[in-house]
Amino acid sequence: MIGRLNHVAIAVPDLEAASNQYRNALGAKVGDPQDEPDHGVTVVFIELPNTKIELLYPLGDSSPIAGFLEKNPSGGIHHVCYEVDDILAARDHLRETGARVLGDGTPKIGAHGKPVLFLHPKDFNGCLVELEQV
Ligand SMILES: CC[C@H](C(=O)O)C(=O)SCCNC(=O)CCNC(=O)[C@H](O)C(C)(C)COP(=O)(O)OP(=O)(O)OC[C@H]1O[C@@H](n2cnc3c(N)ncnc32)[C@H](O)[C@@H]1OP(=O)(O)O
């Protein structure tokens, strides 16, 4: 069911500093910050030859990543995103396996304009999993 690794997301305490570090120290192709108010984050995408890095910074006062950054003030890997062909079929299958789909199970439109869902980290070895329909 899951396909390519679409991105690895890193929550950062300073989006500009992290962007400059990837651009200057790591020589990566770094995009511009993109506010995603529906998700409570500002994101910066870094294009790699085989996947993307998604830098995340809280946006607004009820960001879902605020708690993560409080616990990890230097930042840290926040989630991985796998691609799926059919996100509703994936959701229903995962629910049948007992996995918790976060929210009410209705996909939201993510940063790439595609439907996304999240699976609880406690059900996937402490790793927050995002699914993106491509
Ligand atoms: C623009 C969209 C973009 C895209 O790719 O298109 C995005 O990726 S948006 C990304 C931001 N949105 C989300 O992350 C939505 C899904 N996340 C959530 O709903 C929350 O972050 C949640 C429920 C995973 C955790 O929320 P919170 O930290 O407030 O809850 P708890 O403190 O109760 O945490 C419960 C338990 O889980 C551990 N935890 C929390 N976050 C993570 C994480 N990222 N990775 C691994 N584990 C995580 C936390 O430490 C708690 O564990 P415990 O042992 O009980 O302390």
Ligand SMILES: [Co+2]
């Ligand atoms: Co993501």
